[in-house]
Amino acid sequence: MISNNLKLAFRNLRKQKGFAIINILGLSVGIASVLLIFRMVQFELGFNKNFKQHDRIVRVCTQEKGLDGQESFTRGVPIPAMSEIKNTITQFAATSRIKENWPTVLVPNPNGGAPLKKFNTEEGEIALFAEPEFLTIFDFAWMAGNQDNILKEPNTLVLSQKMAEKCFGGWQNAVGQTLLIDNEPMMVQGVIANASPQCDFPINLLISYQTLISNPDKYDYRDDWGSTSSNDQIFALLNNPAQFQEANVAVEKVGKKQYVDESGGQSSYKGHLLQPLSEMHYDDRFGTFATHVISKSRLWVLSSIGLLILLMACFNFINLSTAQALRRSKEVGVRKTLGGSHSALFGQFMSETAMIVGFSVLLGTCLAWLGLPLLERISEVPTDLPFLNQPVLWIFIPALALVVTLLSGFYPALVLAGFNPIKALKNDLFNQASSGNGLRKGLVVMQFLIAQALIVGTIITLGQLDYLRNMDMGFRKELVYTFNMAGDSIAQSRMSGFKQRLLQIPGVESVSFSSDQPSSGSTWMTNFAVGRGTDYQRFNTTIKYGDADFLQTYGMKMVAGRWLEPSDTVKEYVVNETMVKKLGIANPEEILQQELRMGSGKWRKIVGVIQDFHAHSAHHELEPMTLSSNLERFYVTGVKIKPQNIKATTEAIQKVHDETFAEQVFDASFFDEQIADFYLDENRFSDTCKGFGAIAIFISCLGLLGLATHAAQRRTKEIGIRKVLGAGVSGITMLLAKDFLKLVLIAIVIASPLAYYLMDKWLQDFSYRIDIQWWMFVLAGFAAILIAFLTVSIQSVKAALANPIKSLKSE
Amino acid sequence: MIELKNIERYYPTGAVKTYVLRYINAHIAEGEFVSIMGPSGSGKSTLLHILGMLDEPTDGEYWFLGEGVHKFNERRRTEMYREYIGFVFQAYHLIDDLTVYENLETPLMYKKVPSGERKSRIADILDRFNMVAKKDLFPNQLSGGQQQLVGIARALIGRPKLILADEPTGNLQSPQAKEIMEIFRTLNKEDGVTIIQVTHSEENARYGNRILHLKDGRVENEELIKNGASS
Incomplete structure (x- = not known):
C-alpha cells in the first residue's frame, strides 16, 4: 500500500x-x-558546555547603584575583595583570580639581536594572568609539560597549542623556552589544547598570577577597595551546583563596610553577585573576554x-x-x-x-x-x-x-x-x-503580515544604520589613522621624537597622543569635585587624556576658554558641555578658572569647555567628561593624513613606527572603520531582517502565485462569459487581482502597529535614534502591494488574454 | 436481499419540503436484474445512491442482507463496498492517474487481497474482457466503450453480490452499449450477480427481469419482463 x-x-x-x-x-x-x-x-x-564541571563554575561580578538611581554592572572585582572572597567563601571548592591582558609577545633570538617573531594579541584572543586553580576549574586538555607546580612562580606561563605553534613552529618543543611578554621574560611551563570555538575562553597565554603580585607597579595591581577594573575578575568552582544561592548570599556580604567608606557615600549600593558560567555567553551586563555575547x-x-x-x-x-x-x-x-x-x-x-x-x-x-x-x-x-x-x-x-x-x-x-x-x-x-476559503484567506493574511513586518523592520534598521553612519559625533572620523602604543617608560621616552618624524612625512597633517580615541570601547570613570573645598559630586566623570594636538587632529571645537597646553603631567583641565550643564552652570564661561579634582588627585584649573562629542556608540548618552594631558596615560597615536596618496602615507607611518618601536607590533586602522565596528551587531540584525524578509516575501509570493493560478483556473468560465459580454483585459486582471490585494491590505493594516511596537523597542536601545515615520509603513506597504500585484498579474493577464471560446467550450 | 420500506428523501427549501423520493417500497431478491426508469428529475439517481449507501434516506428503512443500513456508520458502509457492492458509472469514473491494471487492483488492495491472488484475479478478468494488451494504458488512452469495460471489470473484481449501474451505456454508441448489456446479462445469469441499473433506454431496460418506473419520486408501476431482453 x-x-x-x-x-x-x-x-x-x-x-x-x-x-x-x-x-x-x-x-x-x-x-x-x-x-x-x-x-x-x-x-x-x-x-561553555565543554568544561566537565561547567554547572559548578561561577564568576563573581559587581553591581553598583548610584545616588541618581543609575545601575551599573561589571565583571570586575576590586583586588582586596577578590582576596576576601578567596579566603572566606566556604561554598567554593576552588577559586582563581585572573586579569585580562593583551600583551605583545616577542620570541627572543637566543643569539641576541632583533627578536625572531613578534605579535600582538589577535582579535578574538585573550591572555590571562591566572592562578594554578584556574586549570582545576577549567579542564583544558594538557598537551605538554608537567602538570604539577604549574603557574606557581612569577614569570611562568602556559601557551595554547596555537600560540605555541605560532611562536616555536610546533607545540612539542615549546616547554622550557622563554618568551618576552610586554618585554618581561617568561618561561613556558606547558601547552594546553586550543579552546573549542564554542567556548568563551579563547586563551592564548596563561601567565602566573604571581607575576602580577610580584610586580604591582608594572601591572597596576593595587590593593584598593575603591577601584574596580573590569580586567580583574575571579572565577570559582562551587562544591556543588545546589549551593549557588548560598554562595550568592555569602559574596553579597563581601566588602559591605569598605564600599561605604570608599565611595564617600557616593553610591547607594555596591556589592557582589554570582554569575553562573551557563549565563556568561548571554548576559551583556557582564560580557565575555574576547568572544561575543548574544542575549537569549x-x-x-x-x-x-x-x-x-x-x-x-x-x-x-x-x-x-x-x-x-x-x-x-x-x-x-x-x-x-x-x-x-x-x-x-x-x-x-x-x-x-x-x-x-x-x-x-x-x-x-x-x-x-x-x-x-x-x-x-x-x-x-x-x-x-x-x-x-x-x-x-x-x-x-x-x-x-x-x-x-x-x-x-x-x-x-x-x-x-x-x-x-x-x-x-x-x-x-x-x-x-470553498469552506476552506476563509482559512486560505486567513493564511495569506498571516503570510503577508509576517513579510510586511520584516520589510518594515528592514526599512527601519537601514534608516537607523544610515543615521548612525552619518551622525555628527562631534569629531572628525575620516582620514584619521590610529594605532596603539606600549605604555611603558621606554616607549614614553621615544614619543616626542616619534611625533617629529611622523610630521616630516608629506602626507601627515597632525599627530596626537591620547589615552584612547575620542570615541572608543573603553571607559574610564572617576569621582571628582569642582571648587576647592567642596565635596565630591554625586555623579562621576569620564576621563580622557590627550596632548596639545588632540583637538586639531580629531577636529573638535571649543565653546569657551582654550584647549590644553603641551604638558607631560596633569597641569590643567578641560571639561565638556554636558559636565557644565550637569553642574547646573548656565554659561560655560563661568566654569573657567574654577578648580577641579579627580579622585584623590590635586586641584587643577579648568581652562576650557569643549563642545560635546560622543565617547561611545549611539547606545550611550553623552556623559560629563574631563580631559587633561598626561604622558603616562598615552596609549594611542592618531595621525590626521591628507586625502592624497593615502597608501604611501600609511606605509611611511608604519616604517617610522617600526624603526622607533622595534619591539611593538603595528596594527593601525582608520578611525571611521573603528566607529563602524561599533555597529556590527546592528548591521547583523539589519542583514537578518533583510535576508529573512526577502525569504518571507518570496514564500508569500509563491503561495500567492499558486492561489492566483488556481483562481484563474476555477474562474475560466466566468472570465470567458465576461469577455463575451465585453470586459477588457485590464478589467479582468483587476477582477482577479482585487481579491488578493484586499488580503495584502488587511495584512499591512495589522502588521503596521505590530512592527511599530517591535521596532520601537529595538530603537529604545539607542540613545540617539531616528523617529519612526509614517512613510516607512507606506513604503513597505507599497512594496508589498506592488510585489503581490505583479505576482497575481502574471496569472490574471494570462487568464484575461485567453480565448473565450475555448474556456466556454470546456463545459 | 434488499428491502425498502417507505423510503423518503426530501430537501427543505425555505418553508416547504422538496420531495425527491416518496413512499418507495421495494423488495429485490438475490439474483434479480432490475432496471429503474423514469424521466429526468424523477429520483432515479437518488434512489440508486440510497441503494448504494452513498446517500441516506430522510425517512424510512433500508434493509440490506437482513441488516438495517440506516444503522450503519461510515466504517460499516466501507466494508459493504469492499465485500458486497460494485459500482458502474455513466462517466466510467476511472482514476485518471492509474493504469488499467492499477485501476483494477485498487479495490483488491482496499480489500487486502494478497498480492499473488490480486495478480491472478486481474489476469483472469483482463482475459475475460479481452483487454490483456491494454493493461498498461491509462484511461485517456482508451475509447469510451473500453473505459466502461474497465469500469465493469473493476466493479466485478471484488466479487460483489450486487452491482449498481448508473446509466452504464449513457455515453456510449449503440454497438458498444449492446456489448456492455450482454455482459451484464451474462453476469446475472451465469454468475448470479444481482444487478440494479438506472437507464433511459427501454431497450436496455429489457435486459433485466423487472422494471421500476419512477415518476415524481414515486414508483408509478412495476413491469415484469419475461425471458429478459428481446433476443
Missing part, C-alpha cells in the same frame, strides 16, 4: 508540475532557513523568525492543497465506492505530502549548505564548523521532516478524505471546497 501510495504521489507530482514546484520551492526555502537558524541557535546555546532574547527572535518562515511555507502547502482539492474530488469519490476507507485515503494524501516534504528536505538541506557562507554575515558561527556531520542534525532533520509533513499535510488530507462521495462524483463540492 505504501509503495503504491508513493508511486501515485510521484505521478501526481509530475502531473501538477507547477504546483509541485511551488510547494517544493517554498518548503525547501523554509527548511533551509530553519536549518541555518538552528545552526546559529544551537551554536550559541552550546557555549535575540536567540528567541531568531528562532521565532525561523519558525514563522517554516509556517509560511506550510501555509502555502495547505492553501494550494485545499484549493486543488476539487481536482482530486472525483478520485476520492471513486475510491470511496471501491471500498477505500477514510483512513486509507488520509494515508494516501499524507504520503503525497511526505513525498513533497521529502524532496523539499533534500533540496532545503542543499540550499542550507549553499547558504552557510551567508551565515557569517548575520552571526558569529564559524564557517569551518561541521554542518551535516553533526549527530544532532541526523535527529533534527528527520524530526523537522515529520513536523513539516504533519503541519502541511494534516488539514488538507483531512479535508480530502472527508469528501462526501456523491458530491465528489458529481463535482458538486463547491460548497465543501
